[in-house]
Amino acid sequence: MKLFDSHVHYEDAMFKDDRYERLDHLRNTDVKFILNCCSDVEVFDTVMDIVDKYDFAYGSIGIHPHWTAETPDDYLDRIRELVKHPKIVAIGEMGLDYFWDEPKDLQERIFREQLELAKELDMPVIIHDRDAHEDTIKILEEYKPKGILHRYSGPVDILKRAFDLGMYISFNNDLTYPMWNAGPIACLMETPWDRLLIETDCPYAPPYERENDRCEAYDVANVVKIIAELRGVSEEFVAQKALENAMRVYEIEL
Ligand SMILES: [Zn+2]
Known part of the structure; x- marks a missing residue:
C-alpha cells in the first residue's frame, strides 16, 4: 500500500529534537509521500529544509489564521519567492479560525491576500476553517480557488458548496473520536472518491486511543482503515484513491 499523507507538520517544535530521525523512519513504513x-514565517526555512532533504516530501508555504498577528509586512513577497521551488506545490495553510481570539478583520485580510496570490500564480490552497464555516465558504465562493479543505468539521451542505467549486477534503484521525466524530463521518459518507484525501495533521491529531501523544505520518494508515470500514471498501482502494487525488490536486508529476 502506498500512502500519501497530505498534511503534516514536521516543522513543528514538537519535532525539534528528533525531526530528521522521525522523517528517516518513514522510509520503513507505507508512507511514500508527505x-x-x-503555519507562519518562523518556520518557512524548516519547511524548505525538509523538502530539500527528503525525496518523498513536498511542501506548502503560507500563514495560518492563528499566526496572523505575528505576520511581517513583507510576508507575501516571501511566499511569492519560496513557492518558486519545484517541491513547494501549494499555498497555505490559510483561512479563518474563530476558536482562538485573533482579530477577525486581520484574519480575513491575510486570508484574502493569500487567495489572491494563489489565483495569480495558479496554485492550489490548503484551507483551515475552525468554527468559521459560513464565512470561509463565502470567501472561497468569491475567489474560487483550487485546493483542499483540511480537517473540515462543519456541516455537509457547506462541504457540498466546496465540492461545487471543485475542491477536495482531507480526513484524519478525528474520525476515531467517539464524542465528536459524527460530523466528520457525515462528511466522509458524502465525499465522492475523486475528492478524498487522507492526512494526520501530525503531530496534532493522534488516534483516540493515544489522544495525549503526538502522532506521526504513519498514523495515516489508521485513517485508511477507518475509511475503508465505514465505506465498505478495501484499504488498498482508499489508499490508491487518496494517492491519485493528492497527486492531482498538488499537481505532482513523477
Ligand atoms: Zn495544519
Whole structure:
C-alpha cells in the first residue's frame, strides 16, 4: 500500500529534537509521500529544509489564521519567492479560525491576500476553517480557488458548496473520536472518491486511543482503515484513491 499523507507538520517544535530521525523512519513504513504544511514565517526555512532533504516530501508555504498577528509586512513577497521551488506545490495553510481570539478583520485580510496570490500564480490552497464555516465558504465562493479543505468539521451542505467549486477534503484521525466524530463521518459518507484525501495533521491529531501523544505520518494508515470500514471498501482502494487525488490536486508529476 502506498500512502500519501497530505498534511503534516514536521516543522513543528514538537519535532525539534528528533525531526530528521522521525522523517528517516518513514522510509520503513507505507508512507511514500508527505505534504509538509506551513503555519507562519518562523518556520518557512524548516519547511524548505525538509523538502530539500527528503525525496518523498513536498511542501506548502503560507500563514495560518492563528499566526496572523505575528505576520511581517513583507510576508507575501516571501511566499511569492519560496513557492518558486519545484517541491513547494501549494499555498497555505490559510483561512479563518474563530476558536482562538485573533482579530477577525486581520484574519480575513491575510486570508484574502493569500487567495489572491494563489489565483495569480495558479496554485492550489490548503484551507483551515475552525468554527468559521459560513464565512470561509463565502470567501472561497468569491475567489474560487483550487485546493483542499483540511480537517473540515462543519456541516455537509457547506462541504457540498466546496465540492461545487471543485475542491477536495482531507480526513484524519478525528474520525476515531467517539464524542465528536459524527460530523466528520457525515462528511466522509458524502465525499465522492475523486475528492478524498487522507492526512494526520501530525503531530496534532493522534488516534483516540493515544489522544495525549503526538502522532506521526504513519498514523495515516489508521485513517485508511477507518475509511475503508465505514465505506465498505478495501484499504488498498482508499489508499490508491487518496494517492491519485493528492497527486492531482498538488499537481505532482513523477
Ligand atoms: Zn495544519
